[in-house]
Amino acid sequence: MQQLLDGIVRFRREDFESHKELFKELKEQQRPHTLFIACSDSRVDPNLITGTLPGELFIIRNIANIVPPYRESGEYAGTTSAIEYAVKVLEVENIIVCGHSNCGGCAASLHSSDMLNELPHTHKWLELINPVRDTVLREMDSMEPEAWEWMMEQGNVVEQLKHLLTYPYIKEKIMSGELALSGWHYIIETGEVFIYDKDTGEFHLANEIRKNRKG
Numbered sequence: 001m002q003q004l005l006d007g008i009v010r011f012r013r014e015d016f017e018s019h020k021e022l023f024k025e026l027k028e029q030q031r032p033h034t035l036f037i038a039c040s041d042s043r044v045d046p047n048l049i050t051g052t053l054p055g056e057l058f059i060i061r062n063i064a065n066i067v068p069p070y071r072e073s074g075e076y077a078g079t080t081s082a083i084e085y086a087v088k089v090l091e092v093e094n095i096i097v098c099g100h101s102n103c104g105g106c107a108a109s110l111h112s113s114d115m116l117n118e119l120p121h122t123h124k125w126l127e128l129i130n131p132v133r134d135t136v137l138r139e140m141d142s143m144e145p146e147a148w149e150w151m152m153e154q155g156n157v158v159e160q161l162k163h164l165l166t167y168p169y170i171k172e173k174i175m176s177g178e179l180a181l182s183g184w185h186y187i188i189e190t191g192e193v194f195i196y197d198k199d200t201g202e203f204h205l206a207n208e209i210r211k212n213r214k215g
């Protein structure tokens with residue numbers, strides 16, 4: 001805890017001071033351009049990896065960056081309500097689903113971990129990625145174990161993009177060009193981000209895409 005308290009004091013003295021004007025602008029409203037859906041994993045830092053400041057990303061984080069398919073229900077729907085608010089009220093222009101390497105949620109689903117028996121809510125939540133797991137299980141014999149993980153993590157990102165399209169108001173905004181979806185796979189140990197290309201069904205390194213765009 002001491003570490004966190006020291007951090008607060010340091011933030012106020014250093015980072016806050018150097019962004020004073022920005023915080024003043026943000027005092028009464030936020031206008032984030034992007035809804036960023038990431039895993040809760042402590043090693044994934046959306047602002048750090050995208051070089052963004054407070055006010056730019058509206059962030060949802062949960063285990064394995066999952067988007068429950070659209071449904072009308074009376075349950076307490078945390079992820080769904082944050083999506084609703086970001087798209088309908090904040091009118092974000094982009095939604096990014098960002099998976100990552102070494103994802104514990106994806107691994108637990110893939111290897112049907114015993115630990116999940118002790119975690120009923122996590123177990124239930126991960127049911128949402130069973131279709132992805134089943135696809136990987138069917139193809140895993142022909143692959144190296146490291147490739148299973150990537151296939152699960154990247155397949156999961158693609159699955160969540162599909163789930164986003166089940167939201168009528170998201171589909172509508174995509175059709176009218178007001179909203180764009182993107183799927184990312186962040187690699188912890190290299191800092192690289194691979195971006196899903198829906199035309200080829202493959203993930204390409206962000207640096208290469210950027211280079212090609214510029215060139």
Ligand SMILES: [Zn+2]
Nearest residue numbers: 039041103104
């Ligand atoms: Zn994860």
